[in-house]
Amino acid sequence: MTAHIRSVAELSLARRALASGAALPEGVLREPLRRSWERVRASGMRPSDDILFSHWVSVGDARRLSEAHRDLIELATPDMEHLWQSIRSPHWVVLLTNAQGVIVHSIGESCLAARELSPLRCGRRLCEADMGSTAPGIASIEAEAVAVDGEEHFLDELQNFFCAAAPIFDTSGQLIGVLDVTGIHASGDMRRLDRVINAVQSIECRAYERAKSDMIIRLHEDPRFIGTPAQGVILAREDGIVTSANRAAQAMLGLKGAVPDQPVRIDEWLDVSALGREQMARRSSWTAPVYSHHGARLFVDVRRGAQPRRSPVMAGTALRETRDARLVAAFEKADRVFPHGLPLLLTGETGTGKEWFAQQLHQRHRAGKPFVPVDCSSLAEGIVESELFGHVDGAFTGSRRGGAKGRIEQAQGGTLFLDEIGDMPLHLQSRLLRVLQERRLVRVGGGGEVELDVLVIAATHRDLARLVTEGRFREDLFFRLNGLQIMMPPLREREDIAALIDEVLAACAPSGQAACHIEPELRTRLCALRWPGNVRQLRHVLTVASLLAGGGQEIREEHLPAELLGVAAPPPPSSLEEQQRQSIRRALEMHGGNVSAAARALGVSRTTVYKHLRP
Known part of the structure; x- marks a missing residue:
């Protein structure tokens, strides 16, 4: 967290330099803000540009974006709602963006909100390339919490805004989103930034508590803080090898990074010798004081990690268990070629489970290694190259100190999933082709080559062959990615819809409760629906219906969307x-x-x- 700049006069001096194109004065702006101004100015944006009301998102696009980030939204919503209650006002809004700076969820007074807040809704991009220097844009690049008040915004039209944001990281240390509060005509109360930071701590703790792990180790200097967002959390395997540590645990143990560079045992960080093997193997949780490797006394709570519920996206924990013959055949083909480094191209309608298919292959052949998804349709302009390929220290104005790995390098040893590859900008396609051909990478700004050991899966709902004909996709990249093409069948053509319905209902059931069931006639009607949103839509509809019906109860027509029923699949078109x-x-x-x-x-x-x- 960083403090405000020194004075209004100094800020005015900085803004005059910004408008005239002169060098920004040294020591006036906080470093993250100064680097952001430099990046935005270098991109060609001007402070006088009118951007706030220049972009609107259709209801359909917003709905699809929200559904695509359902897990992130579910993870963050409890703390977003708590945060909203603390600032509830027509002049404020709570925002959640994905890693690319696109709003995926917002909470505010939609009917009473100030006009200036109306563009800040699902689908709006808040990255620096689209909105200049804002708190969420800076937080996603600088990887730290930040507040931007009034004239600290790059754009003149945002000078009545205050925003405070903090990045959200997953258990592998990768940025998955940013939490932000934005107000109009609001005072720059820095306590709001503290609230955002606390909310993010809670979100990240929730992610660790839900993680698949043999052991979950919670720790703090004061045992009263165990079970609160302030606790440190370490994930470890059965053999004691640490797989991840949250930021609080890193601070308590003097560590750098969520995932150790080299395999490390928990007893190298904490003296657990007095606890004994029997306690470490207990199925229930227990709490005891231990000492860290540098002598600090900590209280730890160790419990066995709960086995995760099966994904409701498809039937079965392994794709081979599906009863759809086409999907089984597709998986068997992919299973034979994928481990040999041949790229896969998954095609088909949106919502058919392309990312899930990719994850199944990854878990089968590179379990325990990174699975890095990249949404090629939402890569932020201006920083897109460094986001994909990484950059070295000083590669460009405002670059991260010490440099940074790009998404491709983050997948080292694992799987890179290029989602919506058909939407990748042309100028990036040639560089991606070179990386895939040579299996080595050079970060933006030069430096040595990085040898890559990455398996690649690309996915798209577009007709890439047609895009090649139209000159919108490189032919050589198309042939490179199209090592084996898998067409994901739409839900309406699958043979296992009934089994999928049972699988989703079982996954929706709260722990210890029976799953909901559907009356036979309604079940038959659901199996005959067109399901334009495919498996994703089925999951969403049944999840909501289960909540409305209540645990173990019967789902009836009244629990389903009114517009859903009666839309049976049409006969095949004759032409x-x-x-x-x-x-x-x-x-x-x-x-x-x-x-x-x-x-x-x-x-x-x-x-x-x-x-x-x-x-």
Whole structure:
């Protein structure tokens, strides 16, 4: 956390230098803010640019983005709601972004909120390349909590705003999001930043508590703080090898980084010799005082990690268990070629489980190694190269001190999952091709080559062959990624919908409670639905229905969305023209008959929509 700058006069001096293009005065701005101003100015953005109201996100896009980040939202929502209650006002909003700076969830007074806050909703990008210097943008790059008040914002139009943000890291130490509070015409009360930091501590603790681990070790100097967001948490295997430590544990033990560079046993950090093997192997939790490797007395609570519930995305913990013959055949093909370094290309509609498929292959062949997903459709402009390929110290103005690994290098030894590869900017495609061909990487700014041991899976819902023909995707990269192409079947064509419904309901059941069940007639209707959102939509619908029905109860029609039922799968279209007509009609249904909105969603002209609606 960093303090405010020295004075209003000094800030005015800095802003004059910013507007004129002159060098920023030394010692006036906090370093993270100064580096941010430099980065944004170098990108070509001007303080006088009007950006706040320049970008709007469709309801459909926002819904899809929210569903894609369901796990992150679920993890953060309890603390977001608590944070909102502490600042509840039409002049404030609580925001959650993903690692790329895109808002995936927000809490605020939607009906009463100030007009200036209305653009800050799901789908809006808050990264530096899109909004200049803001707290969430800086926090995601600098990897530290920060507040930006009034004229500290790069853009003139944001000078009535105050925002405070902190980054959220997962158990592997990777950035997964940023929590932010933003207010309009609000005082720069730095206590709000403290609240955001506390909320992030709680979110990260929750992530550690839910992690799959043989042992979960909670620690603190004061035993009263064990079980609170202030506790340190260490994850360890059955043999005592540490797999991760949260930031509080790192501070207590004088460590750097969530994941040790080399394998390390817990007894190298904590003197657990007095506890004995029997206690370490107990199935229940226990608490005792121990000493750290540098002599500090700590209280620890050790418990066995709970086995995670099976994923509701597909049936079975192993893909081979699915009853869909097409999916079994696809997995068997991928299983034979994937460990030999041949890239896989997963295609199919959104929501069919492409990332889950990739994770299954990863767990089978590189379990315990990093699985790094990259959403190519939301890479932040301006820092996209360094985000993917990393950078060395001093590579560009505002670069992170000491340099940083890119997403590709973070996957070293594991799997790189390039989601929505069809949306990757052309100028990055050539560099990615070179990395895939040579299996080595040079960070932005030079430095030595990094030899890569990474298995690659790409995924897209687009027709890459058509994009190649249109000049929007490199042909050589297409052939490089298309080592083996797997078409993920849409849910409406799968043979195991009934089994999937049972799997999702079982996963939704709270621990110790029976799963909900569905009356037979309604179950038959659900199996016949079109499910345009595929498995993702099925999971969402049944999760909500289970909550509404209550544990172990029967799910009835009243628990399901009104617009869902009665939309049975149509017979196969007799021609391409009929298929296009059906797609247009479905788009019109989704957009309430709005021809312009349907045309935008389909990427066609209004004339085309009208033409296919003629009898």
